[in-house]
Amino acid sequence: MAFSKENTIIGFVGTGVMGKSMAGHLLKAGFQVHVFNRTKARAEELIQMGAVWFDTISELAAKSNVIISMVGYPKDVEEVYFGANGVINNAKSGSYLVDMTTSSPILAEKIYEEALAKGLYALDAPVSGGDVGAKEARLVIMVGGDENVFKSMGPIFELVGTNVVLQGRAGAGQHTKMCNQIAIASNMLGVCEAMAYATKAGLNPKNVLKSIESGAAGSWSLSNLAPRFLENNFAPGFYVKHFIKDMTIALDSAKKMGLLTPGLELAKTLYDKLAEQGEKNSGTQVLYKLYL
Template sequence: MSKLRVGFVGLGIMGRAMARNIHQAGFPVTVWNRTRSKMEEATAWGAKLADSPKQVAEQSDVVITIVGDTPDVKAVLTGEEGVFQGAGNGVVVIDMSTIAAEAERELASQAKALGIDYLDAPVSGGDIGAQNGTLSIMVGGEAKVLDKVRSILEAMGQRIVHCGEVGAGQTVKACNQILCGLNLLAVVEALSYAKKAGVDVEKMIEVTTQGAGGSWALANYAPRIIQGDLDPGFSVEFIQKDLRIVLQEAEQMQLPLMGTALVQQLLRSLQAHGGNPDGSHALIQVMEQLGNVEIVPNK
């Protein structure tokens, strides 16, 4: 039985590794990206190139999108040269971007009218998870559609959870981003406290990573921070986009999220000082300013 043909739209920090892992699992992959140089990089590992998202869909049984924000998703799916223009009846579209749940439901409704199956499947695990194929994938949509494409998702992730109807994946991703933001704040506060108190920061990380306060953020970001590595696995720009979505949805629910709002405001301070392209763990620089403490070397 031949492998499903996979189209991949969006070759950013996450997408380029995810698409490569799908190809390495034996699926034929056709790619499109707004910046053509990133497409040409993909030819090195065997990808076919398309001239538009529409052309990707014309050559695929399953099309995956992972782009920046809601307008970007709508453009690559519903634009004149979008996926929906080229997808035939029975094609599966999987949006792995992080956008609002309501936007996913609207797109799914449009897809259904065209005979296209639709899943929202945002991911967690950062650039490291994308490279290693160990992402957590939160899926919204029909179980039978998920079953059809599960082997493709398994090429990118270790944990694939069916969260409910379309939009449920994005809701769970929003919960994840709340946790990411607050865990990140905890990490930079702990580092600042340890440094200010004169404790060996590396030893603090070694002990606490294995304790009750341990987290993915502590294990992965704290060592990078003290080495002076603030390069983006996940940029300030994109976590701010995600937290904006969370807070907008929470406002509609009349749900106060004080911690999430605080993290967003602290990151806004970082943005005001030109930190948009840095990794989200560059939040440490705000703590350095607030506490008059130096943690990041070689600045």
């Protein structure tokens, strides 16, 4: 199916930090968008922009032919897709289901299989880029599923991301996101330690950042998150609690594959400590507080 503004009604479940911006881009592009969120207040801005509010996921699914979800945890994904009031039991045959939550690869495979049995087409399509990437419509989108379904969704993906890659069969998008989170976890340790070292050495860490971010040490976290924590800005572009969730999924998956991930294990231990200190709703850059 070729999706156009005339024949497409997008149902968007989850209008938080990321979902709000993503749904907004779809509205601005001229698509009809239905929205559901546990807290309606978080969808008010989208409603003002023209989105149609639905009180239940089942109603939204029945009135849409593309359903996108961007929620918090695997348990939330299960709630959205399964059960009497879930997407799979209420979407019209032929609808496309796209879970963009960072979730379990095994759960992505289950959604794909149960959707297919109902005549529905499912993709797992987690994203990277944080709140800034969502706002600027330049997310990285990692997709698992059938190629023809991926191609059909292309015009919609392009409205929220600039790097969209089909990684393989169902679950491959989630596995790719785990690779992303593993790389970020150890990198955040290095970013925080480097800036802490600069401070202890009596240097101006902002000047140090100017030198090292464009060299071999350069990374997204160094350029985007170090400036935030150096200004004591720990507001969430991505929550600590969600990062812990991602690292837990990655550790479980790695264990099943017999893979050692010592860097990931250390990072999770430190983020668990931050959560215990009351920082679970802070941004991931709050790791720097452990070095102060």
